[in-house]
Amino acid sequence: MVIPDAQPDQVRIVLVDDHAIFRQGIRSILERERDLKVVGEASTTGEALVVVSREHPTVVLLDLKLSIGTDTDGLNLCEQLTSRHPEVGVLVLTTFLDDALVVEAVQRGARGYVVKDVDTTELVRSIRAVARDESAFDSRSAAAVVRSMRAEPAQTVLTERESKVVGLLARGLSNKDIGARLYISETTVKFHLRNIMRKLNVSTRTEVVYEATKLGVL
Incomplete structure (x- = not known):
């Protein structure tokens, strides 16, 4: 699904999640912010690649578990997106919080990682940070990265x-x-x-x- 007419100064966002109701809710939240605009949605890897290529978003909000049904679907897509579109910032937004997943998402090119129960203010702040080419992690995922850097x-x-x-x-x-x-x-x-x-x-x-x-x- 494509939502057109974003303004040039807005952060253009593509939502990738296999639950339509969740995408609708996130879009409703984000578009209350004048500088954020959802320009596309996808529920599968194939759809996401097409929408991102067409819409040239600033940020992709990516769930790790897509309709195929495994945690690695989103990780594989993250790697494809960051390889094909290095100018696009991938922010993982998922229910999964596991040290190995957080670290692998970073290794695959994600600029940030937040869990779906994050509050609206922190989510919006994270999107803006990724749009500025900065990293964005909630407190729990940041701790996972720190533990990994110390251990490996x-x-x-x-x-x-x-x-x-x-x-x-x-x-x-x-x-x-x-x-x-x-x-x-x-x-x-x-x-x-x-x-x-x-x-x-x-x-x-x-x-x-x-x-x-x-x-x-x-």
């Missing part, structure tokens, strides 16, 4: 592709050259670097290489 070495936190990006970065390659070596766009390289910096808690390319070396990624 960096090489298990970074994806295989991210580790390759770090390796090429350490050799002094530019974003353009890294993209050429990995057969991905320069925009996608920037997306991976942003995730790497977030996961390693650093803010510069030099710090990425230093931290990756210290933690055994290189």
Whole structure:
């Protein structure tokens, strides 16, 4: 379902959830905010890919369990969306709260993770944060990420592709050259670097290489 006529200055949102009643309720809540506009809905991976490609949203609100029926449906879709549309921010909105799921969602490219019983104010704040290219986690999912970062070495936190990006970065390659070596766009390289910096808690390319070396990624 497509809801047209969003204004250019609004945060454009696509809802991906297999329960129509839930989507209707969320849309009703979000559209009370003048800067938020739901431009599309989907209940399956296929529908979501089509709607996102057509509507170019700022943020995708994504449930992890879609109509196929497994927790991994949403994770797989998250990875596809962030790979094909790195400019789109994926915010997981789900009933599932499990450390492994939170961490994997981040690894697959999600910028945020909130549980469905979150209050309206925090949900709206999270959407706006993701739209600004920032991370957004409720207190429980944030705790899961912290526990994972403490418990696991960096090489298990970074994806295989991210580790390759770090390796090429350490050799002094530019974003353009890294993209050429990995057969991905320069925009996608920037997306991976942003995730790497977030996961390693650093803010510069030099710090990425230093931290990756210290933690055994290189």
